Amino acid sequence: MSKTIHTPGIVKTDDLGDNQASFVIEPLHSGYGMTLGNSIRRVLLSSIAGAAITSFKVEGASHEFTTIDNVKEDIVEIILNLKGVRFRVFSDEPQTIRLSKKGAGKVTAKDISVNSEVEVVNPNHVIATIDNAKGSINMDIVVEKGRGYRPVEEAGERKVMTDMITIDAIFSPVQRVRYKVENTRVGQMTDLDKLIITVETDGTITPRDAFEEAAAILVNQYTALAGQTTVEKGAPLTAGGETEGQIDESDDTPALMTSIEDLNLSARTTNALVNNDIHTLKDLFALSDVELRELKGFGSKALDEVKEKMAEMEF
Numbered sequence: 001m002s003k004t005i006h007t008p009g010i011v012k013t014d015d016l017g018d019n020q021a022s023f024v025i026e027p028l029h030s031g032y033g034m035t036l037g038n039s040i041r042r043v044l045l046s047s048i049a050g051a052a053i054t055s056f057k058v059e060g061a062s063h064e065f066t067t068i069d070n071v072k073e074d075i076v077e078i079i080l081n082l083k084g085v086r087f088r089v090f091s092d093e094p095q096t097i098r099l100s101k102k103g104a105g106k107v108t109a110k111d112i113s114v115n116s117e118v119e120v121v122n123p124n125h126v127i128a129t130i131d132n133a134k135g136s137i138n139m140d141i142v143v144e145k146g147r148g149y150r151p152v153e154e155a156g157e158r159k160v161m162t163d164m165i166t167i168d169a170i171f172s173p174v175q176r177v178r179y180k181v182e183n184t185r186v187g188q189m190t191d192l193d194k195l196i197i198t199v200e201t202d203g204t205i206t207p208r209d210a211f212e213e214a215a216a217i218l219v220n221q222y223t224a225l226a227g228q229t230t231v232e233k234g235a236p237l238t239a240g241g242e243t244e245g246q247i248d249e250s251d252d253t254p255a256l257m258t259s260i261e262d263l264n265l266s267a268r269t270t271n272a273l274v275n276n277d278i279h280t281l282k283d284l285f286a287l288s289d290v291e292l293r294e295l296k297g298f299g300s301k302a303l304d305e306v307k308e309k310m311a312e313m314e315f
Contacts, residue, residue: 005029005231008195013208019200021207026184026194033181033193040197041177043214046148050173050204051089051118053082054150055164059138064165070135073128079167081127085109086173086202087143091117094144099127102136118143121203140164146171174210176200257282263313269305272297 012024028036060068064075073081089095099112107130110123128137142164150169177199184194199207258281260273276295278284284306287295292303 005032008032016198017200019203019207020198022196022198023208023211024194024196026192027186027189028193028195030191030193033195037179037181037195037197039218040211040214041179043217044174044177044199044210045172047217048172048174048205048210048213049145049147050171050202051087051143051145052169052171053085053087053141053167054094054144054169055142055166056082057140057164061165062163068128068137070130070132071128071137072131075165078128079165081125082141082167083170084122085112085125085127086121086204088119088121088204089117089143089145090119092145094142097141097143099137099139099141101130104130104133104135107137112141144169148172173202173204174199175202260284263309265305265309266302269298269302272302 006027006029008025008028010023010025014022014024016022025036058068058075058078061075064079067074071078095115095118097112097114097118099107101107101111106126107128108123109120109125109127111127112120114120130137146169148171150171152166152168177197179195179197182194182196183190184192186192197211199211201207201210205213260279260281260283261270263270263281265273272295273279273284275297278287278295289303292298292306293300
């Protein structure tokens with residue numbers, strides 16, 4: 001059995017809705033479906049960059065445990081509704097925007113006056129309800145970029161004004177991630193994994209972009225820990241069971257059926273190949289360089305000798 005850890009690929013992407021998609025990743029080394037699925041899921045839910053309301057100020061309310069004249073919801077309910085407004089922010093600096101509405105009716109996210117650095121993604125989201133024709137609501141809102149979740153206790157120093165009401169910020173644009181691992185095979189290899197990840201976002205980022213950002217974050221983290229150590233990259237497996245660049249194992253041309261003993265290799269190299277059940281060129285081409293090096297009694301010098309012979313035979 002090969003000990004090479006071949007690199008996988010995204011073989012299929014299914015769009016399940018405007019903000020939901022599934023990714024099929026295969027073939028994976030045995031056990032790597034769970035390893036990659038769990039790590040990518042955790043990063044998707046905790047570390048993707050997004051934007052959220054971090055504080056606000058309502059005219060007529062000095063703290064969260066109060067009400068506003070002619071507004072149905074109290075401040076606590078308004079806070080919960082504000083957390084559901086999703087933004088795209090194109091600046092690293094906190095942005096202050098304003099919401100103003102007069103007259104009876106629903107107050108939605110489309111009533112927010114944004115600037116060039118802020119975009120509201122779900123304008124129909126309800127924030128409050130004015131229940132009197134003479135009522136009004138005026139609010140200053142601070143929106144920031146961040147990652148994951150930030151509780152109120154960590155945002156005390158970021159208050160823009162002393163009378164701002166600070167709220168918990170949910171920056172993550174990823175709402176749900178599910179994954180499952182199935183068995184798959186490539187050629188004669190039957191112990192491989194297939195990983196299916198389903199990602200759902202809030203619309204501020206596509207599932208594909210979120211998935212790729214999560215993978216990039218993991219790459220950066222592991223690269224920092226690897227130091228100077230490198231591992232040879234296994235070639236991707238194709239559906240036929242070969243690695244890229246290899247000759248098709250199903251090709252039974254006379255040249256590929258040439259016996260190893262007829263190649264005029266050194267006795268040591270010939271014996272190493274034959275003792276590992278490699279009797280023809282077809283058997284030889286079925287293995288990658290890494291797999292050849294791992295053969296018992298077969299080393300780098302033997303590999304160089306085989307390569308020279310293949311070049312001589314114009315393979």
